[in-house]
Every structure is written in structure tokens, then in C-alpha cells.
Amino acid sequence: MRSSVIGSGSFGTALANSLAVTCDEVRLWGRDEALAASINTRHENPTYLPGIPLSPRVRATLDLKEALEGAELVILATPSQATRDIISRAVDFLPRHVPLLTVAKGIENETLLTMTELLEDCLPEEFHPYIAVLSGPSFARELALRSPTVVTIASHWEKVAARCQKMLQTETFRSYTSNDVVGVQYGGALKNVIAIAAGIADGLGMGHNARAAIITRGLAEITRLAVRKGGNPLTLSGLSGMGDLVLTCTGELSRNRRVGMELGKGRPLADILGDMKQVAEGVKTAKSAQDLAVKLGVELPICQQVYAISHEGKSAKAAVVELMTRQPKPELGGA
Structure with a gap:
């Protein structure tokens, strides 16, 4: 099973490391070539999570197509004000009928849209039922260190929230589902x-x-x-x-x-x-x-x-x- 995380900051990297418990491969997309090389060779994100070992199942890439190909779950972990630009570049490579889980906590300045509304604004209608959001008390460093962390995953379609919940569940990461997006x-x-x-x-x-x-x-x-x-x-x-x-x-x-x-x-x-x-x-x-x-x-x-x-x-x-x-x-x- 393969999953994809778009955004190699602290939270995206921490989630990728958590997904590596249940997935055979996690592809982590970012823009920094040196950072990607460090993740792939040293299994560490020295910029955002220094000193925390990452699973060898996490593979970083600068190529959006490579990152998204064959993914059964896509996590969008870019800052909220950058999400529109990134998703517009990624749309041609997004897998169909796969949960799209946003973890950015913000409201777009120009439109006052939440992240799920922004995704609906950017993506063709066929993607809309698969959009979900993860939120809750979750410092990235503690998540990456496997400290117990509990969050909420919300989607208009209960099956999508449950699918995300199942793929993310580990001994130290738990989620509850909701339809209150x-x-x-x-x-x-x-x-x-x-x-x-x-x-x-x-x-x-x-x-x-x-x-x-x-x-x-x-x-x-x-x-x-x-x-x-x-x-x-x-x-x-x-x-x-x-x-x-x-x-x-x-x-x-x-x-x-x-x-x-x-x-x-x-x-x-x-x-x-x-x-x-x-x-x-x-x-x-x-x-x-x-x-x-x-x-x-x-x-x-x-x-x-x-x-x-x-x-x-x-x-x-x-x-x-x-x-x-x-x-x-x-x-x-x-x-």
C-alpha cells in the first residue's frame, strides 16, 4: 500500500513517518533538493525535525507526478496560503477515487475559504466527495517521536473519513471521525x-x-x-x-x-x-x-x-x- 504526503515541513514529515507504520511506501513531496536528499539518505529531516529518525519507507521527491502516482491516500500538508498554488499544479496527477486529506489550519485571505472549500474551488467535481480534513492537538515533533496523539478527521462522506482513520491508525496515533467539516x-x-x-x-x-x-x-x-x-x-x-x-x-x-x-x-x-x-x-x-x-x-x-x-x-x-x-x-x- 502506497500513500502520498504533499509538503515536507514538520507536520507533513511527521505524518509521513506515522503512515510508514501501515504503508509499504510513503512518498513525501517537497521543493528543497538538499532536504529531500537528507530524508532519502540519512532518514532525517534536519530542517524541521532534527534528530528524529525517519522510517526508510518514507521516500522524498521533488516530482509531483512521482509523489502522487499509485497513492491510496493523499495528504495535503502545505501552508494554507500556498495550498491553492500547489493543488493547481498537482491536479493533473491526483489519483481518482482516493481520499484527499488536508491538514492545513488556515483560511485563505483573498477568498475567506476554508481548506476544503478551497479544494472544491480548485478541483473538478469528481474529487469533491473524497475531500477530508484532519485537525486536533498535534505538535509535529511529538507526533514524529511517537508520543500518543489523538485528532479528528472530518468529511462529508463518512466512508472517506473512516478510510483515512484506518490508514492512519497506529499504537500511538488515534483519530475520531466527524461529519462537521x-x-x-x-x-x-x-x-x-x-x-x-x-x-x-x-x-x-x-x-x-x-x-x-x-x-x-x-x-x-x-x-x-x-x-x-x-x-x-x-x-x-x-x-x-x-x-x-x-x-x-x-x-x-x-x-x-x-x-x-x-x-x-x-x-x-x-x-x-x-x-x-x-x-x-x-x-x-x-x-x-x-x-x-x-x-x-x-x-x-x-x-x-x-x-x-x-x-x-x-x-x-x-x-x-x-x-x-x-x-x-x-x-x-x-x-
């Missing part, structure tokens, strides 16, 4: 924005009370927007909602929290991102959240302050004061 994706995307907010509070030295408040009220914002888009509110109390949110807002491996911490310390965003090897999805998702709030008339006060700090240069301290001094409201139903 909307809720799972909004949970995964917006938690990155809330994690930046939590990091800002940590960078300002505001303590655990503030972090707990951001997580709780952040979940309320995520749920409010997901429900407006047709998601099930119960989904946001699960792995792809609360589970992923808590991990990303508290974990030392969280890139988005790290960005927030540096913003809270007063560093310019450009300098912060310049020091990072990997994408912090929450930075660009903050813009999508801001635009969705305006378009749909949904109150997202924390997300909107993150946008103002990261994209408009607003003072983090001023943003906190503004959040705290808003008009008092009831907890249930109030923003």
Missing part, C-alpha cells in the same frame, strides 16, 4: 489566532488568570463564528476545538504562541517572522478572521485585537485595556 476547520484555524493572543499576554507578564480568560473567551469567539458558518457547537468542545486550543495556547512548541510572546515584548512582527523557519498560520488567519467578522457581523474582539496588533501596529497594552473595558455583558451570548 465546518466546525473542525474553524476550530483548527482560529485557535492559532487565539494562541497569538495568549502569547501576547505571556509576553506582557500577565499571568495564568489572563491566559485562562483568553482561552475561554477565545473558544466562545471560535464557536460563534463556526456556528454562523453552519458548524456544530459541540464540535468546538472536542479535539479540534478545545483540545487544539489548549495545546496551542500553552505548549512550548507552539509557533503561534511564540509569535505572540515576542509581540508582547514589543518586537516588530517582521523581525519575529524573519527568525522563524516555519509558518505561524495565525498571523495570516488573523486577517481572515478580521474580514469574516466584518463580513458576517460576528463579534470577535480577541481576534480583532490580534489583527490590530500584528497588522496595524497597535500597542499590545492598549489592546488589553480596550478588551477589558468593553461594555459589560452576560457570559452566555455576550462577546
Whole structure:
């Protein structure tokens, strides 16, 4: 059995290594020739997962046709804002009647589409029933180290979600299926924005009370927007909602929290991102959240302050004061 992972960053590589437990061959596509050579000869991704041995069943390639040929599962692990370009290049080589599982956690800036909506926008209709999404609390490094990890896989077609679930199941990687494609994706995307907010509070030295408040009220914002888009509110109390949110807002491996911490310390965003090897999805998702709030008339006060700090240069301290001094409201139903 052969599978394909498009995107050789940390999470794509970690998933490829996990798939190698159940698949005879996993082809991992990327753009970096030196990185591909290291994966194939040293069985290591020194750029994104240094020091972690990879299965020899994982074979890297720079050729999309080679990567996708004969695959029984295709995982799309490119950053959300790059997904349209990559899938447009890959469409002629995609195998038919095979699950297409996206793991990117973002909302396209220009269109405000989720990743499954973007795939439906790019791909012929015959591919649409096979689209699925994976989300949940899953740091790539821990997944690659075979630490127990549990996620959600959602698809409109239950058989597709179950097929992905079966192929990914190992002793250390477990998934639950869902048909709430909307809720799972909004949970995964917006938690990155809330994690930046939590990091800002940590960078300002505001303590655990503030972090707990951001997580709780952040979940309320995520749920409010997901429900407006047709998601099930119960989904946001699960792995792809609360589970992923808590991990990303508290974990030392969280890139988005790290960005927030540096913003809270007063560093310019450009300098912060310049020091990072990997994408912090929450930075660009903050813009999508801001635009969705305006378009749909949904109150997202924390997300909107993150946008103002990261994209408009607003003072983090001023943003906190503004959040705290808003008009008092009831907890249930109030923003």
C-alpha cells in the first residue's frame, strides 16, 4: 500500500513517518533538493525535525507526478496560503477515487475559504466527495517521536473519513471521525489566532488568570463564528476545538504562541517572522478572521485585537485595556 504526503515541513514529515507504520511506501513531496536528499539518505529531516529518525519507507521527491502516482491516500500538508498554488499544479496527477486529506489550519485571505472549500474551488467535481480534513492537538515533533496523539478527521462522506482513520491508525496515533467539516476547520484555524493572543499576554507578564480568560473567551469567539458558518457547537468542545486550543495556547512548541510572546515584548512582527523557519498560520488567519467578522457581523474582539496588533501596529497594552473595558455583558451570548 502506497500513500502520498504533499509538503515536507514538520507536520507533513511527521505524518509521513506515522503512515510508514501501515504503508509499504510513503512518498513525501517537497521543493528543497538538499532536504529531500537528507530524508532519502540519512532518514532525517534536519530542517524541521532534527534528530528524529525517519522510517526508510518514507521516500522524498521533488516530482509531483512521482509523489502522487499509485497513492491510496493523499495528504495535503502545505501552508494554507500556498495550498491553492500547489493543488493547481498537482491536479493533473491526483489519483481518482482516493481520499484527499488536508491538514492545513488556515483560511485563505483573498477568498475567506476554508481548506476544503478551497479544494472544491480548485478541483473538478469528481474529487469533491473524497475531500477530508484532519485537525486536533498535534505538535509535529511529538507526533514524529511517537508520543500518543489523538485528532479528528472530518468529511462529508463518512466512508472517506473512516478510510483515512484506518490508514492512519497506529499504537500511538488515534483519530475520531466527524461529519462537521465546518466546525473542525474553524476550530483548527482560529485557535492559532487565539494562541497569538495568549502569547501576547505571556509576553506582557500577565499571568495564568489572563491566559485562562483568553482561552475561554477565545473558544466562545471560535464557536460563534463556526456556528454562523453552519458548524456544530459541540464540535468546538472536542479535539479540534478545545483540545487544539489548549495545546496551542500553552505548549512550548507552539509557533503561534511564540509569535505572540515576542509581540508582547514589543518586537516588530517582521523581525519575529524573519527568525522563524516555519509558518505561524495565525498571523495570516488573523486577517481572515478580521474580514469574516466584518463580513458576517460576528463579534470577535480577541481576534480583532490580534489583527490590530500584528497588522496595524497597535500597542499590545492598549489592546488589553480596550478588551477589558468593553461594555459589560452576560457570559452566555455576550462577546
